[in-house]
Amino acid sequence: MKIPNPISRTLPISIFCVGLIISCSGVRTVDFETPVDTSDKQITFQERQVYFQEDLGLFVDNTFDGARLNGVEKLNDSTLKAIIRPENEPINSSPYYAFKIASNTPKKMYVSLEYPQGHAHRYAPKVKKPTKDWEILDSTKIFIMDSLVTLELSLDEQPTLIAAQELQTSEQVKDWYQDLSSGKGYVRPYIYGTSKMGRELPVMDIYRGGKTSKPIIVLLTRQHPPEVTGFFAFKAFLETVLDDSELSNTFLDTHRVLAFPILNPDGVDLGHWRHNAGGVDTNRDWSKYRQPEIHQAVEFIEEQLKKDGARLLLGLDFHSTHKDVFYTNTSQEGSTLPHFEKDWFSALEENIPHYKVNESSGNSTKPVSKGWFLKRHRAVGITYEIGDNTPRGRIRTIGRVSAQEMMKILRSNTNLN
Ligand SMILES: [Zn+2]
Structure with a gap:
């Protein structure tokens, strides 16, 4: 919107x-030497919703404060793409993301974070299970290729919160x-x-x-x-x-x-x-x-x-x-x-x-x-x-x-x- x-x-x-x-x-x-135009610019709001991937039995949720997730697509039976976009551009390259993901049955899944071209990965993913503290996702479970960053996650019916930094x-x-x-x-x-x-x-x-x-x-x-x-x-x-x-x-x-x-x-x-x-x-x-x-x-x-x-x-x-x-x-x-x-x-x-x-x-x-x-x-x-x-x-x-x-x-x- x-x-x-x-x-x-x-x-x-x-x-x-x-x-x-x-x-x-x-x-x-x-006055500053290099003035900056700070009048209002248009922003795009993310649509707040719970995405349900029926054939994979997965729920992905951005309906909470601090969330950032602009869309979800299935890439194959074990990989989901999470589309991450900034509020507007041009913008400093700090791709921030935060969403919850849950699965009907316990399983390993891959989630690929997709930033717009030209924005390099910045934040090491943090993971939080309900009632547990934040943990940094192990680096062996992160695969970076240009602006696509793939995370290996162990999911179950409890929503796992994945975020760029602790909320x-x-x-x-x-x-x-x-x-x-x-x-x-x-x-x-x-x-x-x-x-x-x-x-x-x-x-x-x-x-x-x-x-x-x-x-x-x-x-x-x-x-x-x-x-x-x-x-x-x-x-x-x-x-x-x-x-x-x-x-x-x-x-x-x-x-x-x-x-x-x-x-x-x-x-x-x-x-x-x-x-x-x-x-x-x-x-x-x-x-x-x-x-x-x-x-x-x-x-x-x-x-x-x-x-x-x-x-x-x-x-x-x-x-x-x-x-x-x-x-x-x-x-x-x-x-x-x-x-x-x-x-x-x-x-x-x-x-x-x-x-x-x-x-x-x-x-x-x-x-x-x-x-x-x-x-x-x-x-x-x-x-x-x-x-x-x-x-x-x-x-x-x-x-x-x-x-x-x-x-x-x-x-x-x-x-x-
Ligand atoms: Zn700053």
């Missing part, structure tokens, strides 16, 4: 605002942040807006005591739906900031954290490869804020800074890519914390066993959040990337230690002032 470009309700106002530096909502836009839907994210906040009066979950399709946009506003003039740290994640390993690091990071230790308590006496646990809930629940429901990469929208998710996040951040006379110190945006890497801004002159990266990275190497920081420094020419933190607020901006295949226990360690070392550096920085 195709949907037409949604007509923005604010269109007449937007036209009126063209040429002004400050948009009508009072949010200051930021972390908007509902699961909500359960997590509500659990984490409960009983902690200094954590204030707040819905700062709604996504294009009406899903909640949550933020956790965190500080102890008063908030006036407290420097602010912004944590972002899930702009890109399948980047679940970045979200795992975000979870470990935030759980450490909220662990009620002496370090956490003293840090939150002097700092305030705004943590955005899911910036693109539509994309997450629709099983998108990269974009939001406006068909746009939201991490290219940190200039003109044309997408509601980014516009409202920026508006919320700016409001807090203004209302409470605060400075934005640091912004960390959690993502995933092929390996662990920190993308930093090269020009940091005059920034809020000119030595932060250097101090933080050496502390990580000292405190994480056998760990070497992989830093890639560059100036953001495109409108990404890292560049926005620096250009708009002279704040340190870092894209915190975790590898797709980094072991999950290792991600927890990196997330935990990076939070501890950040708190130590910022706390001592406050003491010096």
